[in-house]
Amino acid sequence: xxxxxxxxxxxxxxxVLFIFGLHRLSSPRHARSGxxxxxxxxxxxxxxxxxxxxxxxxxxxxxxxAILVGIPVGAVAARxxxxxxxxxxxxxxxxxxxxxxxxxxxxxxxxxxxGGTVSPVLSVSVVFAVVIGxxxxxxxxIAFTKLQELMRGTPITYPGQQPVNxxxxxxxxxxxxxxxxxxxxxxGVWALLLLALILGVAFVLPIGGADMPVVxxxxxxxxxxxxxxxxxxxxxxxxxxxxxLVGASGTFLTKMMSDAMGRSLNNLLFGAxxxxxxxxxxAGALQRSVRDGSAEDVGTLLAYSQRVIVVPGYGLAxxxxxxxxxxxxxxxxxxxxxxxxAIHPVAGRMPGHMNVLLAEANVPYEQLxxxxxINDSFRSADVALVVGANDVVNPAARNSPGSPIYGxxxxxxxxxxxxxxxxxxxxxxxxxxxxxLLYDPKTTMLFGDAKDSLTKLVAAVKAA
Amino acid sequence: MxxxxxxxxxxxxxxxxxxxxxxxxxPTILHTPLMSGSNAIHGVILVGAMGIMAAAHGPLQDAIGxxxxxxxxxxxxxxxxxxxxxxxxxxxxxxxxxxxx
Numbered sequence: 001x002x003x004x005x006x007x008x009x010x011x012x013x014x015x016v017l018f019i020f021g022l023h024r025l026s027s028p029r030h031a032r033s034g035x036x037x038x039x040x041x042x043x044x045x046x047x048x049x050x051x052x053x054x055x056x057x058x059x060x061x062x063x064x065x066a067i068l069v070g071i072p073v074g075a076v077a078a079r080x081x082x083x084x085x086x087x088x089x090x091x092x093x094x095x096x097x098x099x100x101x102x103x104x105x106x107x108x109x110x111x112x113x114x115g116g117t118v119s120p121v122l123s124v125s126v127v128f129a130v131v132i133g134x135x136x137x138x139x140x141x142i143a144f145t146k147l148q149e150l151m152r153g154t155p156i157t158y159p160g161q162q163p164v165n166x167x168x169x170x171x172x173x174x175x176x177x178x179x180x181x182x183x184x185x186x187x188g189v190w191a192l193l194l195l196a197l198i199l200g201v202a203f204v205l206p207i208g209g210a211d212m213p214v215v216x217x218x219x220x221x222x223x224x225x226x227x228x229x230x231x232x233x234x235x236x237x238x239x240x241x242x243x244x245l246v247g248a249s250g251t252f253l254t255k256m257m258s259d260a261m262g263r264s265l266n267n268l269l270f271g272a273x274x275x276x277x278x279x280x281x282x283a284g285a286l287q288r289s290v291r292d293g294s295a296e297d298v299g300t301l302l303a304y305s306q307r308v309i310v311v312p313g314y315g316l317a318x319x320x321x322x323x324x325x326x327x328x329x330x331x332x333x334x335x336x337x338x339x340x341x342a343i344h345p346v347a348g349r350m351p352g353h354m355n356v357l358l359a360e361a362n363v364p365y366e367q368l369x370x371x372x373x374i375n376d377s378f379r380s381a382d383v384a385l386v387v388g389a390n391d392v393v394n395p396a397a398r399n400s401p402g403s404p405i406y407g408x409x410x411x412x413x414x415x416x417x418x419x420x421x422x423x424x425x426x427x428x429x430x431x432x433x434x435x436x437l438l439y440d441p442k443t444t445m446l447f448g449d450a451k452d453s454l455t456k457l458v459a460a461v462k463a464a
Numbered sequence: 465m466x467x468x469x470x471x472x473x474x475x476x477x478x479x480x481x482x483x484x485x486x487x488x489x490x491p492t493i494l495h496t497p498l499m500s501g502s503n504a505i506h507g508v509i510l511v512g513a514m515g516i517m518a519a520a521h522g523p524l525q526d527a528i529g530x531x532x533x534x535x536x537x538x539x540x541x542x543x544x545x546x547x548x549x550x551x552x553x554x555x556x557x558x559x560x561x562x563x564x565x
Contacts, residue, residue: 026490032551039544053518063517070537078545097539103532242508248483351495359553
């Protein structure tokens with residue numbers, strides 16, 4: 001495809017805005033303007049494309065219709081999604097992008113007249129974009145299903161999983177090579193699409209729900225690469241730059257995210273394979289006793305403490321209890337109690353998710369402490385108040401090598417003088433494993449909905 | 465190898481390095497917004513999907529092209545809006561004025 005000098009320069013401007021926007025997105029102060037700059041780049045790329053389109057009236061109508069339907073669907077979904085559900089929303093936006101990338105390559109291949117010759121550059125790029133885009137689409141769909149809890153979040157494993165997946169991957173490689181060298185044509189591309197969808201599903205199934213953010217980040221990088229592949233298919237530089245930027249920065253971000261969780265990417269992606277999950281005997285666990293406290297007991301304990309460290313988790317967000325938590329912290333501070341929030345890197349369902357939730361409740365930024373910053377302070381804390389969190393304080397990550405979360409850095413809540421767990425039930429956390437800390441003699445359980453319990457605690461603290 | 469292909473490969477290789485360098489050090493709290501923001505950027509596939517749709521021949525290509533434009537539009541619009549929504553909350557972090565150190 002040949003572009004006029006004007007179009008090429010405008011595409012260059014769009015690419016520069018993507019780069020500049022991405023750069024600003026990585027610093028807290030400029031992040032929002034970075035996102036807007038990238039969006040401006042997108043508008044420029046979009047408008048620049050329109051005059052060059054060779055269309056029939058029907059195609060123009062269809063295209064406008066697709067865009068006019070897509071805009072409200074995307075905007076309404078993004079505006080109305082609950083903050084707690086943002087991870088699965090990002091997964092679905094990524095999935096549809098991957099799907100679009102795969103479909104663009106398919107159509108470009110369909111357009112080759114039958115019997116016509118296909119250049120190797122075109123066929124290699126088509127195979128690449130179809131496979132990577134379809135894997136991203138199907139993988140994102142499974143990630144969405146797991147995060148939305150339409151499917152259980154624990155790793156799904158079955159005998160022969162790894163060989164079967166390897167076989168599918170090998171079949172894709174063989175078929176891809178055949179499409180490129182022998183020109184088996186359209187049928188081959190459809191088969192590739194199907195196999196890649198299967199691989200996407202099979203690839204994400206054995207990965208646990210708690211690791212899903214890292215998987216979404218990886219699939220995000222995949223979609224970027226598929227888009228870059230389409231850039232080669234269509235000879236369009238703005239697709240190459242945009243797609244490659246996301247592919248490269250997304251790979252880097254994926255690495256940073258898995259580092260924050262203290263896991264190697266390899267272990268995270270393939271850890272569940274061939275390993276029998278050592279689950280503690282649940283019957284034994286049920287018989288063990290926990291100390292169950294009333295809101296009054298806990299309220300008094302908090303009111304007469306000097307230092308309280310709150311460990312917020314996903315349960316807090318689900319119960320929409322961040323405002324009630326803020327009220328409790330205010331009541332305690334009025335009595336001279338120091339309150340801090342210990343934010344685990346993966347608190348919530350994604351790195352940074354908890355910061356967003358607490359920012360929504362106007363919790364002062366200075367009170368949100370990173371794990372490294374606060375971990376030594378638990379020793380001097382009177383109470384560690386764990387609200388709807390579980391895995392991030394599970395000592396199994398330190399002491400039990402068989403555990404799926406072994407090696408993950410955790411908050412040292414167990415070192416506080418008292419530990420209060422606010423939970424709905426004894427149900428294990430997202431990683432699906434039992435937590436020894438619940439049975440610790442220093443631990444008091446406060447069962448119930450986090451919002452109700454916090455409201456009762458505020459009253460109890462004021463009465464104490 | 466055509467001149468155009470050589471150009472494209474050059475752009476690709478430079479963009480790889482740029483992609484690694486441009487986000488160097490990101491605080492954990494920005495991991496999610498950054499992922500979401502870059503997710504919106506790969507929505508640039510919309511430009512490709514529009515080209516495909518415009519040039520499509522026959523019902524099959526029309527249908528796939530339509531689907532591609534629709535999905536890409538959702539990717540772009542949803543991606544930017546949801547990212548802005550996340551970042552909006554960081555901005556309104558401290559409306560009660562700076563707290564005591």
